[in-house]
Amino acid sequence: MRYDRPPGPRTSRLLGNTLEYDRDRVGFLRRAHAEFGDVFSYDRRTVVVADPELIHGVLTRTNTDFDGDGSPFSNERDLDGADTSADEWMAARRVGWHRLSRSAVGAHVDRLAGMFDATFTGSGSIDVLPTMERLLGAATADFCLGRSAAGVPELVAASTAALVPVGGTSYRLPSWLPTRSTRTFVELRAQLWDGLGTAVRTRGTELEREPGQHEPRDLLDQLLLADPRVSDGDAQRFLRGVLMAGYGVPAAAMSWVVDTLLDQPEHAGVVRAEVDAHDLRRPDVAALVQTAAFVREVLRLRPPTWLIGRHARHDTTLGSWRLTRGAEVVFSPYLLHRDGRFWDQPEDFRPRRWLPGAPAPVRHAYVPFGAGPRVCVGAQLGMLQLTLITAWLVARFDLQREQTATESFGGLLVPAGLRVRLTAR
Numbered sequence: 528m529r530y531d532r533p534p535g536p537r538t539s540r541l542l543g544n545t546l547e548y549d550r551d552r553v554g555f556l557r558r559a560h561a562e563f564g565d566v567f568s569y570d571r572r573t574v575v576v577a578d579p580e581l582i583h584g585v586l587t588r589t590n591t592d593f594d595g596d597g598s599p600f601s602n603e604r605d606l607d608g609a610d611t612s613a614d615e616w617m618a619a620r621r622v623g624w625h626r627l628s629r630s631a632v633g634a635h636v637d638r639l640a641g642m643f644d645a646t647f648t649g650s651g652s653i654d655v656l657p658t659m660e661r662l663l664g665a666a667t668a669d670f671c672l673g674r675s676a677a678g679v680p681e682l683v684a685a686s687t688a689a690l691v692p693v694g695g696t697s698y699r700l701p702s703w704l705p706t707r708s709t710r711t712f713v714e715l716r717a718q719l720w721d722g723l724g725t726a727v728r729t730r731g732t733e734l735e736r737e738p739g740q741h742e743p744r745d746l747l748d749q750l751l752l753a754d755p756r757v758s759d760g761d762a763q764r765f766l767r768g769v770l771m772a773g774y775g776v777p778a779a780a781m782s783w784v785v786d787t788l789l790d791q792p793e794h795a796g797v798v799r800a801e802v803d804a805h806d807l808r809r810p811d812v813a814a815l816v817q818t819a820a821f822v823r824e825v826l827r828l829r830p831p832t833w834l835i836g837r838h839a840r841h842d843t844t845l846g847s848w849r850l851t852r853g854a855e856v857v858f859s860p861y862l863l864h865r866d867g868r869f870w871d872q873p874e875d876f877r878p879r880r881w882l883p884g885a886p887a888p889v890r891h892a893y894v895p896f897g898a899g900p901r902v903c904v905g906a907q908l909g910m911l912q913l914t915l916i917t918a919w920l921v922a923r924f925d926l927q928r929e930q931t932a933t934e935s936f937g938g939l940l941v942p943a944g945l946r947v948r949l950t951a952r
């Protein structure tokens with residue numbers, strides 16, 4: 528066992544590495560990885576790790592040795608409260624996602640088609656990221672709350688927008704600091720919380736009145752019809768978590784799909800040939816193998832959750848290093864997905880890596896949805912949404928780039944500024 532701190536870039540006493548990191552986040556991590564290897568210190572309490580086995584070890588020890596909440600390079604964690612809140616979250620997670628009913632997913636696909644049609648009404652130019660946020664925000668709210676979703680996507684969008692100035696810098700400002708954006712965020716979060724409380728109570732009363740209703744139509748039904756039933760407070764908390772997590776990330780992913788369709792006309796042509804031969808009024812997602820492979824390869828090169836962090840709940844270890852309670856471990860799926868040790872021609876866009884029969888990727892080297900007990904609950908749903916939206920877009924429109932995107936590594940990796948003209952085919 529080694530007790531000392533892993534090597535790493537020299538830090539300024541006051542600001543650590545924040546200034547240099549914020550200037551070019553991925554460049555900073557790449558240079559430090561090249562110089563110091565698979566485990567290096569970012570500052571006094573943060574260790575960055577680039578080895579897939581070590582990363583997997585941290586992810587699988589989430590909830591026991593590591594805390595699963597909070598964003599990377601984030602503020603102090605409430606480690607004492609972490610145990611109880613993780614238990615409640617995990618209990619609701621098990622009920623909410625366990626045997627998620629076919630009827631709820633089937634109903635979601637039908638309604639997703641309607642939401643797609645309402646978003647893309649005909650030819651015209653669009654700002655891709657905000658458009659996808661509206662579509663996927665509405666889709667996730669509908670999946671969670673069905674007929675009780677009114678007003679919820681707007682609140683989720685506003686709360687997320689209020690967080691952006693906070694996620695744009697890596698300075699560790701305490702979350703209680705009364706800045707305008709923290710105040711706005713806290714207010715919107717309270718409104719969302721209250722709205723969800725009302726939705727949970729109202730649905731509870733409705734279900735009591737119709738005792739024959741056993742087949743869940745959405746996630747809220749799933750939570751309230753479970754035996755034993757999830758408490759109102761836990762259902763409210765779980766719904767809030769799912770709504771927030773299922774908004775910006777799939778929208779960023781879908782925006783990268785659009786960017787890549789424009790960048791890779793040959794591969795886009797393969798997707799189009801597949802969807803043109805498919806009956807998209809009755810889509811069979813399992814048969815859209817080229818489309819799904821395209822989406823998976825986009826998630827390799829542009830994983831929206833490009834940086835993931837965990838805090839040690841108590842003194843623990845990372846390989847041969849010792850971590851003290853509160854230490855943070857950070858890793859980047861973006862860098863892992865482009866590491867030449869684990870990928871053949873890592874910078875090339877090659878959807879065939881994901882076609883049936885292709886060799887499996889190196890163990891634990893592909894983590895766009897995370898791993899371990901806190902792996903994305905929406906992974907299958909997200910793949911379903913992205914595959915269908917890609918298929919519908921390509922089937923109905925020709926795409927032309929109007930404004931080029933820049934890779935923006937903020938709280939999420941997004942194609943900032945991407946603007947596209949859609950022409951109905």
Ligand code: HEM
Nearest residue numbers: 768769772773776777780832895896897901903904905909
């Ligand atoms: C392409 C789409 C998506 C991607 C790439 C993605 C990615 C991720 C990743 C990487 C994590 C783990 C973060 C960490 O370990 O810190 C995560 C967690 C989560 N995701 Fe997703 N996600 C997607 C879609 C969705 C959707 C559609 C939903 C909900 C409907 C969703 C709900 C969640 C939730 C609730 C968590 C937290 C799980 C927990 O902590 O137990 N995600 N997602």
